Amino acid sequence: MQIGIYGYLDGADNFCIDLHNGHSFSSHLRIIFCKISAVNDYRRGNRLHLLAVLKYELMKFPLSIFTYNRLVSFIHSNQERRSLNDKFSIKHQSKSYYFTSEETLNSRKILPLIDSRYLIFFSINLAVVISLVTFINSDNITIKEITIKLKDLPNNATGLRFALISDLHIGGYVNLDQILMVVHRVNSKDVDAVFIDGDIVDGQRDDISEPFKTMRHIYRYLRSKMGTYLVTGNHEYYFGNAIEWLDYFKSIKINVLDNRNVNISGICLAGLNDYSSGRSGITDHKFEIERAIENCDQNSPVIILSHNPASAKEIAFNIRNLRVDLILSGHTHAGQFYTIAPIVYWFLPYFHGLYHVSSHTQLLVSAGTLYQGSPMKMLFMSELWIISLDSSS
Structure with missing residues (x-):
């Protein structure tokens, strides 16, 4: 059985997954990743998207296994026919209660609290509450203001x-x-x-063409001096040609x-292509620090x-030791989900x-203005930063 992954992974060298039945163990499940380097254009960056998704899923895998085991233990709990004393003895060995007092451990009142059924119901209820809270909060953009001091300002x-927006997706x-809401919040701060x-x-150009037809007009209403x-x-770089x-x-x-x-009011404002852009397959398009800031006034x-x-760190400690006072980033979403x-x-x-990367370089990392994938975000983490500049002595 062969499964081809098409769409934006099309072309002569499809990124494919081949599931093959055979006689040996290794041939029961044979996964073939057609080489990403087989193409030398923007499709290479598109193919990296699948690897990013796989890496993200692997990160969640331990939690999924834990949840699965708990549910299975709940399903089979009625078949376990253990006596109360047997159950008590097993639960008594839990490392989770290492610091629990001896008096509490010797009391059978603790049994309902460590019973697997109680833990399952508690976990399910907690998951429902967290899901509802993060869903409701996802579009609740919080404005966070910070004053950053810079030398020689x-x-x-x-x-x-300045308004810092990131990760609209x-x-x-x-x-x-959601985009109209972001525009409204920015305009309310008169930046x-x-x-x-x-x-x-966060999608193919054709897939989100309708929103972008109106975005042309929206950005006309995004006010700043x-x-x-x-x-x-x-x-x-994941969806079509970034250029x-x-x-x-x-x-x-x-x-x-x-x-x-x-140059903005005597400040050198530089922008870098994404850190991963060198792997996008686009010719002469990569992350180049020195090129971006080589003509900035060092005073x-x-x-x-x-x-x-x-x-x-690569920016702050660049090869030519060029001045960098402040780096503004996003990307992390601060995890986005509590789990x-x-x-x-x-x-x-x-x-x-806010971090101090070095004695002369500060870094501000935003959790993102909106979200990727599921419309869920931790409390107060759908954020719009308003950055005010002040002079340091």
Whole structure:
């Protein structure tokens, strides 16, 4: 049995999964990943999307196994016919109660609390409550304000206010209503400039063509004194040709910072292609720090938009030791789900909030303005950052 994965993975070298029945164990399930490097255009980036999804699912796998085992134990609990004393003896050995007092452990009142059926019902109810809370909160955009001090800040730049948007993921479950809400929240703060820090799209160009027809007009209503600036995230390379997306953004008067910079009131604002762009298959399109900031005035503050905070140290400690004062990122979603957040926090060097990457470089990581995939987000984590600049001595 062979399963081909088509759509945006089309072409002569389809990314395929081949399930084959045979006599040996290894041939019972044979998975063949057609080489991503078989193509040298934007399709390579598209194929990386599937690997990203697989990696995400593997991250959730331990929790899924735990949940499955608990449910199975509940289903078979009536067949276990153990005496009360046998059950008590088994539960008594639980490491979870290592620090429980001896008096409590010797009391049979604890049995209902450690009974598998009680734990199953408790887990299900907790899951339902968390799901409802995160679903309701997903579109509840929280405005978070922060003042960041920069050295050598020009007098005319003191007090500048920027709106930081990231991870809109238009397509899928994000539609025009959510985008209109974001525009309204930005306009209510009367900012000097708007920064869109990657992952603006989450679907094929044709799939989300209707929302984008209206987006041309929406961005005309996105008000700021100095304009809107955008960099790519990893998702721009997952759906079609990223260059076509960038051309579209330029056509609706968004300033695309693809490894280049602009001057805003004496501040060098630079934008980098996503950290993964070098693997996208697009010719001469990659993550280039020095190219983006080489002509920035080294006596003035340098602010960089870079979607993935994993790039922060490489930016701060760049080869030519060029000045970088502030990096603005997104990407992590702060885990997005309560069940995933601890894993993300554990594995990522920069999770959410303000960090000092070095003595001279700060990093602000946004949890994202909206969400990817399921319309769920942890409380107060659908966020719009309003950044005010101040001078440090």
